[in-house]
Amino acid sequence: MLIFEHSLEGRHTASQMPTAVDGQSAAAALEDIPAGQLRKSKPLLPEVSELQAVRHYTRLSQRNFSIDTEFYPLGSCTMKYNPRACNSLAMLPGFLGRHPYAPPRFSQGFMQILFELQEMLKAVTGMRGVSLTPMAGAQGEFAGVAMIRAYHEARGDNTRDEILVPDAAHGTNPATAIMCGYKVREIPTDAEGDVDLEALRNAVGPQTAGIMLTNPSTLGVFERRIREIASIVHQAGGLLYYDGANLNAILGKVRPGDMGFDVIHMNLHKTFSTPHGGGGPGSGAVGVSERLLPFLPVPIVGKVNKEDRVLTLKDPAIAGQAEAFRWLDEKDLPQSIGRLSGFMGNAGILLRAYIYMRMLGRQGMPRVADYATLNANYLMARLTRQGFDAAFPKRRATHEFILTLKRQAKTLGVNTMAFAKRLLDKGFHAPTTYFPLLVPECLLIEPTETESKQELDRFVDAMCEVLREAEASPELVTSAPHSLPVRRLDDVRAAKDLDLTWSAAG
Amino acid sequence: MLIFEHSLEGRHTASQMPTAVDGQSAAAALEDIPAGQLRKSKPLLPEVSELQAVRHYTRLSQRNFSIDTEFYPLGSCTMKYNPRACNSLAMLPGFLGRHPYAPPRFSQGFMQILFELQEMLKAVTGMRGVSLTPMAGAQGEFAGVAMIRAYHEARGDNTRDEILVPDAAHGTNPATAIMCGYKVREIPTDAEGDVDLEALRNAVGPQTAGIMLTNPSTLGVFERRIREIASIVHQAGGLLYYDGANLNAILGKVRPGDMGFDVIHMNLHKTFSTPHGGGGPGSGAVGVSERLLPFLPVPIVGKVNKEDRVLTLKDPAIAGQAEAFRWLDEKDLPQSIGRLSGFMGNAGILLRAYIYMRMLGRQGMPRVADYATLNANYLMARLTRQGFDAAFPKRRATHEFILTLKRQAKTLGVNTMAFAKRLLDKGFHAPTTYFPLLVPECLLIEPTETESKQELDRFVDAMCEVLREAEASPELVTSAPHSLPVRRLDDVRAAKDLDLTWSAAG
Amino acid sequence: MPFIPHTENDVQAMLAAIGINSIDELFDEIPGELRIHDLPEIPAAINEMEITRLMYERAARDQSPLCFIGAGAYEHHIPAAVWQVATRGEFYSSYTPYQAEASQGTLQLIYEYQTMMTGLTGMDVSNASLYDGASALSEAVLMGIRANRKSRGKRILMPTSVNPVYRACTHGIVKNQGVELIEVPYSRDTGLTALEALERHDGEDIAALVVQQPNFFGSLEEVDALTDWAHANNALLIAVVNPMALAVLKPPGQWGGQGADIACGDGQPLGAPLSSGGPYYGFMCCKEAHVRQMPGRIVGRTVDADGRQGFVLTLQAREQHIRRSKATSNICTNQGLVVTASTIYMAIMGPEGLFRTAAASHANTRTLLQRLVSIAGVERVFAGPFFHEAVLRLNRPVQDVLAAMADEGVLGGYALGKDYPELGEALLVCATETKTEADLDRYAAALSRALSD
């Protein structure tokens, strides 16, 4: 049932009605607003009791797979455990109640957290400056490419109108380049999963604004010739953009800044375990090298001394200073690409990332990469031994790896989609399917470091079971799922007979 | 899977390990304790990660029916909506962190709440004094009967050794009388569900310490001749005990104090909507008439003036006094039956009841009784019209009522148990079954005021469906449930082959 | 090892299965000279007990002043049930619902959300959220340019009565695509977008006109006239609205003769705590005809193999993961969890709850204004109708006054001087339904003292 089907004209939750104004005088409260400005009929919203709402949404929630209930090896998404303390501490009343425009005297506790977060993110990425304001990976990408553009423009270098993007790149990369007013040129991948250097050399030129790379790439392998790529692009006058979605794989092992990247975004909702929340919110904090510092989006938290001079961590004086934090804005960074949000981004998500990072600490960061990588390689080893085909069998897996079911699709008529749906029946969320596009019938599998060997072994068992089923009774697999609240849903009909809102008429 | 089956030697959740002492020095931390006092091997506790624990218990939770997910018309249990605000506000850090022995200067906020709760409970029950310390209904009963005993003893009236209990009474009533050292004499019920007055008259005498009554009774009817009962028992020198489990039915309509009861317990976890929590905790606050005041269990919150004189609400001076609250203990009430718990009872539950009562307010209290009673009578009317037999068809239902499936059990071979299990398949928690014992094959149905007519109608539909199934294919019903995580469980085997703890051996 | 469940035995068995001797070997494809072996700047790990105490201290340090600032973020009561249900693990820790059959909870909820938002805005369709109100406006501008078949240019009329941060943010985002934002001034008397100023653009090629209602000053724009002007000039009308206000104000779908074409705004007032500015969410609704130009996720109802109702992400051919460089936007992750909370909020509050909340907020602000204008040195800046927020002018420097009030624990409002210097010592004030009589008194007393010092 839909919540609207529980609705009944005239019902409301009395304990939630505000005090000042009762039913009658609500109209009186609006008497100074001209009738022509007022709403004539009440909006279509459900009229239910609080119990009905709680019951409805509690039951709905049970129709979701989630990390808290299932193994969720969705490649490129880093579905690791979201520590519950991150949630409860970020939701302390003091944090929730703070207005974004509260003056600094009521904000030092909050701002100190953001400042420390900025510093920690600089340290793990090897960048010189960080802005926390982008609200998801894609907005971080936008900020990054916009900074590249601002950089070229600031130098009067106005001919550069092209961003290079490997064919394996995530869809947000080309889409971002377009949003920033660039053209996109795709660079092919070689047989081992690395960028085709020959092709890259041919592609760069005075029109090259930059390149967007993910490393490890979305193919689940580390781009080994990254320094060469960097020098090719830099020599052509372009800048290097790092898509940080896969940072989990290299945390504490190697830093984008050291690889030669000029600008990066991080997906705090992946690497730093803020929740995905059924689609968001995330945070796409950006980091930059020295030359892009002036262009960072605002606001940023700065540490200032008594004379309001902004201090940096490198500043020898900083230790002795009474701590005070304030927002750095367009006045402090006149070349900034500006603001990306109404206030300062997804503050509550930043708190969660901070809490998580403090609990990881210096020792915990590289362990994330260690065990994420161990889990992926273990799964790859076991699954290939069980008869699955790895897309890049000669490579190390990073924190994720790709299987291709091309063979099975051909011989058994069971494609990746069917395979994925059948895994749901076994109580496992499916890996990412059909991405990256260049590997046919692929499953991108990312177990994350927070899953145990025992869980991985159960997953291997389930994969093998599905494979055996695909061999013995393929229709069982192609008609999956069978044990979920609904069976296979008709996507085509959804897109054809658009039904995007409920109405009483039906 | 059991949590122990996820366990692995040597695993632990690092972020939860305390600071001061690491693995090695933990042993050192204990060096002053003689070896003979120390544990030799580690206890059998699961060794899992935080994610494993969260996932395991989140999934387990989904295997429960609950108010938040299903209609739960469990008679005598008042399964009404537990407002979520009661939970979050009772769990504010300030309340959770308060040590029970925190001195009054750090306790005035908390104690004011308890004091106001005492006063509100006095008002709704018509009693003269209240103690909040009993931790559930049964402990309230104990406190009540112990006060009856203390009262007789204080008067030197030592021959009274018998408590009267109607045959319809809840099991805790006779069990409590025994715990208080009394004998139990059962009083029969007449055909209309009232206490058999003739039998009562014959039963009372100088041996009568008191009578325990529930009104409305557990038969779902109001005991109409309560004043007569009161005078019979009082004239015999006995006192009247009120089992407040059914207070929901009469809130703001009639008060136990006015009916002539000397002592009552309330189930705050029923009437005042503190959660049942899968079995508890509850609160069985007790109220007493003037003559039992000296015997109330301690501690109680008192309001005192500057000279530490305890004020009562009736005290004309109270309004002008600077408020101060302190615990009244054995010193203040030297005849008290004493303490029932280590501290002061289920404080956190009392906070929830207070919050709920404040949101109901003066106007909301009688509405609870109004709509609880309306819902029960509506269900009774609809179900009897659909062919079900009410146990007391000529009586008004109170907040609950009884159906008997005696006829169906005989003609169809489908007993109440089977009927109840089949209702689970339809997504409804079953009503109370086989209680009270004197009505054969009974269902005690209590919808509560927080359920909508629409939900009740769906329940009627489900009841009728099961009835039709019982007629058409009784084995479908007798073998229910079919759609739950387990099918019918073998109780007999459970009691015979006791398996009360898990062990690795299996 | 925080959050890592492996025992030493596990690690050994796993290394053996992979055929290596140490975890470090797994990183042997990384050029050695790039490897790092320590992160000296990162503090040592602290445990949950320690971070808990630290966060309590930091949160407490910022106190809880009594807040009369609005300016785009509004303090409303949020029923306790909202976030308790929204943060259930199944909502909190799931991903974007790509696997529809395993995500019916989130998908059905979004479908319900879409219905509610179209109910509030009077529009045909809604997406499943964008980042926030400001970035939603930039997306609306880009969408308006795509959707307006009659306009060939990229010129947008942007009144200065629109939230200045929204304007700045939109500028920053759309300028790279050569979009031109043309300012339309407001009337100094009424605070409203001046129709005369608009008429200067009669007949020009304008892709869209943006109208914020209530506008940044809290004043109520003449939305019917503005909408009709836009349509008469072949421009689309982009409405920026406070969704709480829509419980009482005429919805964009009914503005003028044909209604707005796109409505967007910030969903914060509907169940998101102030939370220092986020996470909130941007909402976007439009006419059905434009749905294929809309950015963001959209959920549709369909049927499963047995004909049972079910929900899926639909019209994905608009999105980056399918269309890549030809997508309507680069957005991927949105603000799902806040939408979840917001949907539960709307379900619990219902039309009556929103109506009364909006009405009570308005009444409180009006009452406050009445008290304040009786203080010497305080006057209202704009005549005319407003909704739950308004501009005052003081006879002393606003920053000094605010600082003095802050000493008493009162945040007196938002200083307009930075963005609207022409208004003098102007202060934007808002009192939502959370404010009691005593709170309003406290404000008035603090302001009196600050002005008479």
Add this chain to the structure above:
Amino acid sequence: MPFIPHTENDVQAMLAAIGINSIDELFDEIPGELRIHDLPEIPAAINEMEITRLMYERAARDQSPLCFIGAGAYEHHIPAAVWQVATRGEFYSSYTPYQAEASQGTLQLIYEYQTMMTGLTGMDVSNASLYDGASALSEAVLMGIRANRKSRGKRILMPTSVNPVYRACTHGIVKNQGVELIEVPYSRDTGLTALEALERHDGEDIAALVVQQPNFFGSLEEVDALTDWAHANNALLIAVVNPMALAVLKPPGQWGGQGADIACGDGQPLGAPLSSGGPYYGFMCCKEAHVRQMPGRIVGRTVDADGRQGFVLTLQAREQHIRRSKATSNICTNQGLVVTASTIYMAIMGPEGLFRTAAASHANTRTLLQRLVSIAGVERVFAGPFFHEAVLRLNRPVQDVLAAMADEGVLGGYALGKDYPELGEALLVCATETKTEADLDRYAAALSRALSD
């Protein structure tokens, strides 16, 4: 109408179905003279927003002093996950699991809990909880009398080193059944139950001996000798234990030659917040032979119709709802939700977490004691081993010292004067793992100042 979902139409339709005209008619069986029509003493309803503000104010009024009181309730860190999972609606708002098939979540959890408690105590079986530690002891005493076939009397030996409130509570509960609690004094040197005193009862008919470990002073009783004495004298041994202490101390099941017969105590240290004294829970474990004498719910594992594992309430023939006046106890509702939280707590902490928590608490208390005894006028009262709590004697009135420390926001401990006047100015002090070095310093400094004033 708070929490009532009926519309006026609903009410009319329902009245019609019943065949009456007004709700009031439903109460026509209540004698008219008993009816009331108002509750003038009850304040008018306030809404959730108002009660929220009120509760925040009340909670804030009680501040958050730094607490070194133990005395039966101990402040330990509780992982955030514990109560977030325990308060999920499915656990929070379900009843006692009578309908087993619809309650497998709670039932399996209790089965796991029973296993954990037997693991900690070294006993064979556990029930599903009683109210709290004090009332659990009274039930243990009654059970001991039932279970001891060799004793015909109702005499219980109760050392005075047992928590005085537990003793008082037990007395109040069991005296009505004619049970006699005989005091056994403690040694003034060691704080331990004096074996000599016990030997005075050699050969008497004693149903059970109670032993608390650590005892109320924090001192470690000679449990092996006491247990063997009890068994030699045909008495059962009832252990009262702090379950957190059992992570490091010898479990009751291993005391003496045969182990304790019943072990009970308060589960609070395992995941329940201090919360002004409740809700906590009482636990009770015993030897298998006594299981049918145990009060409270018990969960057993069984199979369903298909042979699959499942869980049910079992041995219900002990309980009041079946056996009525012949039940082992009148208990019905127990402390289920706290048990739920506690089970999750134990699962997250595991044996290592409990061990380190216990060890850290002990180390902190020892460190604190070392600092304090170096202050003039402070000395330890008892020699000998203790666990995480100990008694100090001051050279000034304890109440004055505590008041002075409270002025600095430090709760210095529990004053023993009321219960143990013979000990002079004695103070019971505890520093759990929640205390930092700085906290211990703060205590020491506050005490110094209080004593030197």
